[in-house]
Amino acid sequence: MNVTKVKSMISSLIDDMEKTKQNFVVNPQKDFTRTRMISFSNTIRCLLNMESGTLNTELRCFFSNHNSEIPTSSAFIQQRTKLRNNTFSHIFQSLNLSFPFQKLQKGYHLLAVDGSDTNIPSLKNSPETTVHSNTKGVDYHQFHLNAMFDLLEHRYVDYVIQPRATADERAAFCEMVRKNIINDKCIYICDRGYSSLNTIYTVISAGQFFLFRLQDLKGKNSLFKYTETPSNQSFDIDIEFHVTRCNKKEYRNDKAKYKIVRTERIFDGIPSGDRKSIIVLNFRLLKFMLDNGSYEYIATNLPKSEFDIYAIRELYNKRWGIETSFRILKYNLSLSFFHSKKRVFIIQELEARLIAFNISMLLVSCAHVKKHGHKYKYKVAISDAVVTMRLFLAGKLSAKKVINDLLRYLTPIRPGRSFQRKVRSKRVIPFNYRG
Secondary structure: OOHHHHHHHHHHHHHHHHHOHHHOEOOOOOOOOOOOOOOHHHHHHHHHOOOOOOHHHHHHHHHOOOOOOOOOHHHHHHHHOOEOOOHHHHHHHHHHHHOOOOOOEOOEEEEEEEEEEEEEOOOOOOHHHEEEOOOOOOEEEEEEEEEEEEOOOOEEEEEEEEEHHHOOHHHHHHHHHHOOOOOOOEEEEEOOOOOOHHHHHHHHHOOOEEEEEEOOOOOOOOOOOOOOOOOOOOEEEEEEEEEEOOOOHHHHOOOOOEEEOOOOOOOOOOOOOOOOOEEEEEEEEEEEEOOOOOEEEEEEOOOOOOOOHHHHHHHHHOOHHHHHHHHHHHHHOOOOOOOOOOHHHHHHHHHHHHHHHHHHHHHHHHOOOOOOOOOOEEEEOHHHHHHHHHHHHOOOOOHHHHHHHHHHOEEEEOOOOOOOOOOOOOOOOOHHHOO
């Protein structure tokens, strides 16, 4: 892969969309039919290139390189209103198809799935995004981003954006698994909260593999509350669940083996009115001790012959890559800064940031850092690579200079480093405080 190919693919994709823009605009007979300062392609490129400034600042930065008059913010809003909801999802999917995910570990793709809340400007009559705080009468608004992230390619494979009040991470997970474009063997690595009968069934029925971190096995809502486990400090045992919607007494009396799904519960393998079907789920349950003395519980269907308990532990540690990607999205790619209160515009910008992240990582993959015999190995600094990507998209940096620009800003790789996670609550930054 090289920068020229990345540039030509992005340019041809947007140009092809402009030629068939009737598929991506609200009113094909009228929208983008007249020659205006802000064309269909420039509207998309400007949204992909947005940072944390005001809308006027963003327009000045982007259009100053086009040797034309700077458009007004109202003109830009009118143009972006014409875009259909499928515009940026098409770009996202097309780029992933153009640059397939190829890196493997032991023949598997490593896909982390997680969610992140994003604070958005408040808007009246938006109950689906409203979150009630502990302070009476004080509410705030959020979207929940569900993302599937390739830990070896360092790119997003898929996403589902949900209003926070109605967010369902497990449903989003199942949706992404079912429409996954990667046909090879995949391992879905998830944190606590994703394990359920339906998520396990969804992965197994797709012929794929999961690795779920579990909460306390004996918790109130745990699937393993009635499962007998060894008292050892670590174990690796086989689990067999018989899932049914039938409420027979013999099933109720053997809760360790039979899992009865109530009518109102979602289980895609058995329709709600089916009282005869039984689906058998086979997988492994593991327990091991961490360096700090605490215990971790993992459920997986990976074969023991390929992944012993130590390999499972190392595999789960790689999940942290998706957490790092969220930090880059929010702070380096300005995901916390939106340029409108309209929910449809916010979704446009969320999708645009995901595309910009993937383009940044495609550019980084083109830069090969040479070994110099130093104490540490070095890699391209992602925070600086984002700046390079923006200059590249805006046409202010040629393809020939991209590699030199990326290799100019390197950071050492220090394996084994860890820091205490500091969780701070942050509110959306008001428009009048934007630079």
